[in-house]
Amino acid sequence: MSRNVLTNELIASIRQLKITARPSSLNRREGLHDSRTHGDSLEFHDFRGYVPGDDLRRIDWNIFQRHRKLILRQFRHFQNCDACIILDNSASIHFKPERRLAALRAAAAIGGTLLNQNDRLELRVGTISVHQYRNGRNALPEFFEQIEKLSNTKATPAMPPIPERRRCWVISDFLEPQGLDFLRKRLENSRPFTPVRIFDNEDVSPSLRGNLQLTDVETGSSCSVSVDRDVLPGYQAVYREFLAIIDSFSSRSRTSHYMINGDDSPARQLEALFPGGILQ
């Protein structure tokens, strides 16, 4: 099968990535990725002093016998992550092939890493399809194949709802035709998720000039604007406001706002999503 989205090199890179999970009160199934907390696995992690309230069963009595000090043994905790990736399949993502490929690569990187860590994964593509992968690493080939297939799908209008009680990544450009206020309200009322924003250089500093009737590729609605050097500072201010809205939402969701530039190389896109190879 010819690959448009994922090269072998990229897949190999994805297999090296890690995602650290947050503790979840709902998922007790053990996964393979490292947790930021300490747990009850068999793998020793560290010692620490006893503080009232600690589980007495974790006290190392041999140390107590020798040194008369209450020291606790800590073990590594491996937590399972029941994750969901929501992939924006709107016309704005399809507007340029670079944006579409960047979105698919981001989905492949996050999903591939989760599956590699033996997590369960659900991939929702717009409102057209839901793909579930419950077999951890064994589902990786099937997942990557699905990503390749998605590169040929057509745009769909709406984003699916954010699922409840799952760790969720939303890969989108977050361009709401109804405006910034609509986006702000929508995010305020949304369940937490990790925003992975797809953009390109044209979004950051538009090269448009002159009197233009701009048409939204998604809705077909239009607005007239005279773009010159005096207008661009205003655009930059609005763009910063747009970023601040997503930043604010990601802070509330206790996560980060990831930004993937479609005009960057795949390696740089991966580095933007997994700085140092780890996505927290």
Add this chain to the structure above:
Amino acid sequence: MTFLGINPITAAFLFAAAAGVFIILHFLRNRYRVQTVAGIMLWREVIGKPSRRMLFGRLSALLSLLMMLLCAAALLAALSEPVTPGPKPERTVIIYDAEGADAASAFAENLNPAVFAVIAAGKTPRTVKNFNERFIPAARPPEEHSELSEAIRLAEILLDGEPNGQIAVFSRSRPVFDARGMTYHGPELAQEMPDKATSIRKIRLKGNAPEALKLLIANISALEPVDSGDADIVLDEYPDFTAAQWTDPEVVTPYLRSLLVDGPPENLPIVRQATLTELPAPAAAKTGMDWFNLLIAAALLFLLIDFVLYFKQRIP
């Protein structure tokens, strides 16, 4: 106001055509090009928060059009060469011949006391009355062919470079003085007296004519001495004038003026002399064109600035 250049109606038609072209160009320049983008969310916000600079940018297109229309109007106004009436003449010399006598008489009645002198044109022009008489009798000049150029030269001498002086000619004869570069504006006086004026010319003198003064003194040298109390030089002293004094208007003019004001003899003969043809031509006529040349230069400068600003705005 009179127009020496293109007809005002023609100018209006040309302006309408130019305005049409400018308006079409304006709309072509500011037409909106359809451009599909990934999302208009951010652009809508930009439009929703217009800054002062953006507002100026929008207004500048309209100002640019207005500027171009002003430029076209200024250019056409300059081409029509409008001439506004100057200050009211303080002294007028009236020249008339047999055919213009009635009109001259009526004109003089209206113009008094600004009439400085009246010259009856004929084969030999002569002064009829001086300026301080209240009424000009319809003294009929000889019926023969009028030498208007001679009469006008005499009038020039009498006015002596008076800045607001004018010479009004009432005659059917076609004057020959236009070839010498003098300015004469018939229509103005014709409007004042449309029913009576047969052919009215007004001449505005430019500067002094020392050579003409010499000529006049030569012409009146044969007359009897006139006692002029205010004159610096009496007539019988003129042979003692030095060559420099002959050409110095400040010496000769007061003398001549005092002579004429205090009582120039009637039927003053003007001897035709060969030196008449050697008189220096007056300076070139000046019209209102100078102001409009400046206006055109300013308008073109504005146009240039406008285009520079336009392209500067569009360059990223």
